[in-house]
Amino acid sequence: MRALTLTVLALLPSLACSADERLSVQQNETPIHAPANPQAISKIPADFHFIEPGTLTVATSATNSPPLSLLASDNVTRIGSDPDIARLLADSLGLKLKLVPASWEDWPLGISAGRYDVAMFNIAVTEERKKKFDFATYRADNHAFAVKSDSKISRINSPPDIAGKRIIVSSGTNQERILLSWDQQNRAKGLPAVTPVYLTDDASATLTLLSGRADAMFGPHSMAAWKVASRGQTKLVGSGPFRAWVAVTTKKGNSLAPALQAALDGTITGGQYQQVLSRWGEQDEAIAHSTINPPGIVY
Numbered sequence: 001m002r003a004l005t006l007t008v009l010a011l012l013p014s015l016a017c018s019a020d021e022r023l024s025v026q027q028n029e030t031p032i033h034a035p036a037n038p039q040a041i042s043k044i045p046a047d048f049h050f051i052e053p054g055t056l057t058v059a060t061s062a063t064n065s066p067p068l069s070l071l072a073s074d075n076v077t078r079i080g081s082d083p084d085i086a087r088l089l090a091d092s093l094g095l096k097l098k099l100v101p102a103s104w105e106d107w108p109l110g111i112s113a114g115r116y117d118v119a120m121f122n123i124a125v126t127e128e129r130k131k132k133f134d135f136a137t138y139r140a141d142n143h144a145f146a147v148k149s150d151s152k153i154s155r156i157n158s159p160p161d162i163a164g165k166r167i168i169v170s171s172g173t174n175q176e177r178i179l180l181s182w183d184q185q186n187r188a189k190g191l192p193a194v195t196p197v198y199l200t201d202d203a204s205a206t207l208t209l210l211s212g213r214a215d216a217m218f219g220p221h222s223m224a225a226w227k228v229a230s231r232g233q234t235k236l237v238g239s240g241p242f243r244a245w246v247a248v249t250t251k252k253g254n255s256l257a258p259a260l261q262a263a264l265d266g267t268i269t270g271g272q273y274q275q276v277l278s279r280w281g282e283q284d285e286a287i288a289h290s291t292i293n294p295p296g297i298v299y
Contacts, residue, residue, distance in 0.1 A: 025066070025070070025072075025073075025079070026073055027279075028079060028279050028280065029072045029073065029077070029079055031084075031087060032084055032087070032088065032272055032275050032276055033087065033088075033091050033272070034087075034088045034091040034092050034266070034267045034270060034272045035091070035092075035270070036091065036092065036093075036094045037092040037093070037262065037263055037266040039262050039266065040092050040093055040259050040260075040262035040263040040266055041092075041093055041094050041259070043258045043259035043262050044093065044256070044259045045254075045255040045256065045259075048254065048255065048256060050095070050117055051114065051115065051116065051117050052098060054095060054096055055090075055095055055096045055097070055098050056086070056089060056090040056093060056095040056096070056097055056098065056117055056118070057098045057100060057115075057116050057117045057118075058083075058086040058089075058090075058097065058098065058099050058100065058116065058117065058118050058119070058120055059100050059102045059106070059107045059110050059111070059115075059116040059118070059119040059120070059121070060078060060080075060082050060083055060086065060099050060100070060101060060102070060119075060120050060121065061080075061082065061101065061102070061104070061121050061122075062101035062102055062103060063103075063200065063201055063202055064202055064203065065080075065202045065223055066080060066223065066226050066230075067080055067081050067222055067223070067226045067280035067281055067282065068080050068081055068082050068122050068220065068222065068223060069081075069082050069083060078099045078101060080280065081222070081276055081277065081280040081282055082120040082121070082122065083099055083120075084276040084280070085120065085138055085248075085264075085273070085276055086099060086118075086120050088263070088264075088267045088272050088273065088276065089118075089248065089260060089263050089264065092262075092263035092264075092266050092267060093259060093263050100115075100116060102116075102119075103200070104121060104170065104172060104173070104200060105171075105172060107119040107121055107123070107249070108132070108133075111133060111249060111250065111251050112132065112251065114251070117250065117256070118248050118249060118250045118256070118260065119248075119249045119250075120248055120249070121249075122141065122220050122222075122246055123135075123246060123247060123249045124141060124174050124244035124245065124246055124247075124296070124297060125137070125244065125245040125246075125247050125293070125294060125295075125296035125297070126174065126244075126296040126297045126298070127295075127296045127297070127298050128296075129249075129296065130293055130296055131252070132252050133249050133250065133251065133252050134249075134250050134251070134252055134253070134254070134256070134257040134292065134293060135245070135247035135248065135249055135250075135257065135292065135293050135294070136247055136248045136250075136257050136260035136261040136264060136290050136291070136292055137245045137246065137247040137248075137264075137287060137290050137291045137292075137294060138246060138247060138248060138264050138273075138287065138290060139245075139246040139277070139282065139285045139286070139287060140243055140244070140245060140246070140285050140286075140287055141220060141221060141222070141243065141244050141245075141246040141285055142220075142221035142222075142239055142240075142243050142285070143174070143175050143178065143218065143219070143220065143221060143239055143240035143242065143244075144218075144219065144220070144221040144224040144225065144236050144238070144239055144240075145167075145216050145217070145218050145224075145236070145237050145238045145239065145240075146209070146216065146217045146218075146219075146224040146227065146228070146234045146235065146236055146237070147209070147215065147216045147217075147234065147235060147237050148209060148210060148212075148233065148234060148235075149232065149233055149234055149235050151215070151216075151235070151237075153165075153215065153216060153237055154237055155237055155238055156216060156237050156238035157238040157239060158182075159182035159183075159185045159186050159191075160186065160191060161238065162179065162182055162183065162186070162194045162216075163186045163191040163192045163193075163194065164191070164192030164193070164194070165194055165195070165215040165216060166194075166195040166197055166213070166214045166215045166216075167179060167194055167195070167196060167197060167214065167215060167216045167217070167218050168197045168198075168199055168205045168208060168209060168214045168216070168217040168218065168219075169196050169197070169198065169217075169218045169219070170198070170199070170200050170219065171198050171200070173219075174240075174242070174244060174297060175218045175219055175220075175240065176196065178218075178240045178241065178242070179194060179196060179218055180196070182194070197213070197214045202223070205217055205219075206227070206233075206234075209234070210233055210234075216237070217234075218240070221236075221239070221285075222280070222281065222282050222285060224236055225281060226280075226281060229281065242297050244296075244297055245291070245294050245296070246285075248260050248264070257292045257293070258292065260290070261290040261291070261292050264290035265289050265290050268287075268288070268289060268290070273286070274286065
């Protein structure tokens, strides 16, 4: 495996505490902007055609999945760490920003069909995805298992820990692949099978967990930690085997990735990037610089 090795248990408490100290969705509705970055702008290919001239069209999650993406108090505006980073990108490239809410299942076809310039869905780099898409990294993401705060489950860190459990997971995600891979290992050893509970809507997933219809939820660490800090109804009990690169995703070979990388690096140097991650409790997932097409998860 070429993905980063994970020591997530040391990270979990620090993120939960920092989120608890400054959870204020309304305060986070105020946009953070970045200045135009001439170096990044110069890297936009001369023959590149944005979906809408002068505009960066970004596919982002249509679901309420804080801190990654959610609706503001006006019930219309998309906020969250992914929309915030998208705004920094557009500003840096001297473009307007157009956020297009979409489903997880839609972004790969939408990018390939030219409906979006880029996608930002907490997308982790994998070797398989690199065959069709180019990436510029902006976070190092963990995966996390969460259970009800009063659950007797205290640890899920390895394949035997999921045996016989009902675990909520989203289809087509790295978490699903990890879960099914662990289940396959367990079955080979005669352990009870896991029961995946497929839900994409965060509200339904949370209700299912809290009502006892599932034993655990497996998803992005930042989302799980946000729930722990903001609601107190769940607790984190472990992680998956990888720490993955999360990246702005664009069509393979369109040569936009260097401009995206330069734009991200400019906001890291300027401090706007750190402002975004800090206010959404993701500072433990910060990177020192953006990388184009790094080694991805291999299953």
